[in-house]
Amino acid sequence: MNTSIPSSRWRALAAALLAVLSVVPSAAVAAEAPNPAALYSQHCAACHGAERLGGMGPALLPESLERLRPQALAAVLREGRPATQMAGFAGQVDAAGLDALAAWLRTAPAAAPVWTSADIAASHVVYHAPGSLPARPVFRADPANLFLVVEAGSHHVSVLDGDRLEPIHRFRSRFALHGGPKFSRDGRYVFFASRDGWVSKFDLWNLTLTAEIRVGLNTRNVAVSDDGKWVMAGNTLPQTLVLLHAEDLAPAGVIEARGAGGTASRVSAVYDAAPRQSFIVALRDIPEVWEIPYGGTPRVIALDAILDDFFFDQDYRHILGASRDGHGQVIDLDPGRKVADLALSGMPHLGSGITWVRHGREVMASPNLKQGRISVIDMQTWQTVGTIDTNGPGFFLRSHERTPYAWTDAMMSPRRDTLQIIDKQSLQVVASVTPSPGRTAAHVEFTRDGRYALVSVMEQDGAIVVYDAATLREVKRMPMDKPVGKYNVFNKTTRSSGTSH
Ligand code: DHE
Numbered sequence: 140m141n142t143s144i145p146s147s148r149w150r151a152l153a154a155a156l157l158a159v160l161s162v163v164p165s166a167a168v169a170a171e172a173p174n175p176a177a178l179y180s181q182h183c184a185a186c187h188g189a190e191r192l193g194g195m196g197p198a199l200l201p202e203s204l205e206r207l208r209p210q211a212l213a214a215v216l217r218e219g220r221p222a223t224q225m226a227g228f229a230g231q232v233d234a235a236g237l238d239a240l241a242a243w244l245r246t247a248p249a250a251a252p253v254w255t256s257a258d259i260a261a262s263h264v265v266y267h268a269p270g271s272l273p274a275r276p277v278f279r280a281d282p283a284n285l286f287l288v289v290e291a292g293s294h295h296v297s298v299l300d301g302d303r304l305e306p307i308h309r310f311r312s313r314f315a316l317h318g319g320p321k322f323s324r325d326g327r328y329v330f331f332a333s334r335d336g337w338v339s340k341f342d343l344w345n346l347t348l349t350a351e352i353r354v355g356l357n358t359r360n361v362a363v364s365d366d367g368k369w370v371m372a373g374n375t376l377p378q379t380l381v382l383l384h385a386e387d388l389a390p391a392g393v394i395e396a397r398g399a400g401g402t403a404s405r406v407s408a409v410y411d412a413a414p415r416q417s418f419i420v421a422l423r424d425i426p427e428v429w430e431i432p433y434g435g436t437p438r439v440i441a442l443d444a445i446l447d448d449f450f451f452d453q454d455y456r457h458i459l460g461a462s463r464d465g466h467g468q469v470i471d472l473d474p475g476r477k478v479a480d481l482a483l484s485g486m487p488h489l490g491s492g493i494t495w496v497r498h499g500r501e502v503m504a505s506p507n508l509k510q511g512r513i514s515v516i517d518m519q520t521w522q523t524v525g526t527i528d529t530n531g532p533g534f535f536l537r538s539h540e541r542t543p544y545a546w547t548d549a550m551m552s553p554r555r556d557t558l559q560i561i562d563k564q565s566l567q568v569v570a571s572v573t574p575s576p577g578r579t580a581a582h583v584e585f586t587r588d589g590r591y592a593l594v595s596v597m598e599q600d601g602a603i604v605v606y607d608a609a610t611l612r613e614v615k616r617m618p619m620d621k622p623v624g625k626y627n628v629f630n631k632t633t634r635s636s637g638t639s640h
Contacts, residue, residue, distance in 0.1 A: 452503075
């Protein structure tokens with residue numbers, strides 16, 4: 140039998156084979172190419188919301204993930220988050236799928252996410268109506284010497300008795316609190332903001348949450364009016380300020396953050412200027428600062444540069460601000476104009492500045508995010524009167540009226556495990572402490588009498604380490620889950636010059 144195939148058939152067969160070969164692999168690739176949107180709907184939407192705005196889990200928008208490094212996001216998708224509902228998906232989604240999902244989560248949704256006044260109102264929950272809880276503490280500790288410790292590891296807050304230096308309570312917070320919690324003047328209530336937009340009101344005397352509301356999708360911080368009536372939140376998504384009634388967090392109004400030319404701006408932060416009975420709003424994308432009298436309409440102060448970081452003097456008359464290029468200026472809020480330039484270098488973290496009296500004159504100092512150097516500025520002449528060389532760039536600087544020292548960290552440097560202690564008169568580094576070698580130590584807050592300094596070992600199995608503020612000896616340590624900031628009721632409500640307000 141002749142098995143030979145005519146050449147014309149060979150050609151036809153070869154063409155058919157080529158066609159199959161060229162179709163099969165591309166069909167296989169198409170089938171295998173990960174579809175991150177589908178993966179999201181299948182695995183993530185139930186907890187994080189169909190629109191990625193959050194639900195039982197946090198929002199998964201690019202803004203919400205800004206602070207998570209690529210490896211950290213990959214690890215969470217792969218392995219989950221311990222002690223939370225977030226499971227790892229390594230067993231269900233292959234590596235290419237997880238990579239595609241991670242990249243997709245960093246991409247803005249096709250339709251810009253919205254969070255309207257109706258959404259804000261619908262999220263409002265009142266757990267305890269105003270006036271329904273006893274007006275006395277349910278514990279014996281001095282309510283003015285309590286500390287709140289924000290534990291970022293598993294999103295909890297611990298309440299410490301500042302006399303016995305022991306925890307008396309611990310509760311779950313919203314995901315990723317940021318910025319200092321703000322106290323009512325009597326120290327009974329404290330207000331928290333989460334990066335995800337939740338504002339929570341906690342009754343410290345009854346150790347319970349009383350109300351919550353979601354004011355936005357990405358929030359910077361909250362401020363509480365000195366008269367106890369208002370809470371104002373600043374958002375980056377949407378670009379708004381949200382005014383709330385402090386008594387139950389009921390919404391009272393939304394102000395769009397728009398500049399004179401109509402340009403929208405993210406809010407950098409909102410501050411309570413108690414001596415002025417107003418809120419001050421720092422804006423991230425336009426050269427303006429707003430002053431909003433309690434219950435009033437905004438007054439716009441035009442600047443010659445966008446200010447990124449802010450420090451207020453004790454009577455809230457002046458703002459010391461730094462622009463993105465590190466240029467510093469002093470704004471007098473009364474006339475609403477620049478009154479001096481500041482000689483700054485590196486990137487001073489003015490928001491973490493403190494003041495004290497040195498040789499009879501008020502001075503201000505703040506850590507520097509780019510340099511191991513602290514500049515000390517005279518608050519009358521605005522001149523730099525000293526510089527202090529430190530171990531490296533740091534984030535926080537803290538002191539107390541009753542201690543001769545200021546404590547700074549170097550958490551942005553290889554020496555992040557060590558705090559340096561500065562003599563406030565000589566401006567010399569006189570000592571240092573290393574609570575846990577190799578582990579980040581930062582953010583100090585003093586007991587109300589200034590006797591003890593509490594330091595965070597900001598790690599997953601970290602601790603609050605208590606030092607005698609005079610002898611600098613360690614007194615005790617309390618294990619905590621990545622404690623970030625800690626806040627003493629007395630120091631905050633009396634607006635101590637050694638800490639933030
Ligand atoms: Fe903060 C306060 C801005 C990153 C921990 N931080 C503030 C405030 C502002 C601010 C404007 C004052 C608001 C207030 O207290 O009401 N922080 C910023 C940033 O712009 C920055 C650099 C980047 C960002 O994405 O927000 C930033 N901050 C961080 C961190 O990485 C820190 C160390 C860890 C974290 O939780 O994110 C951090 N910020 C803090 C803390 C305070 C704070 C602990 C309150 C300090 C205090 O003692 O009052």
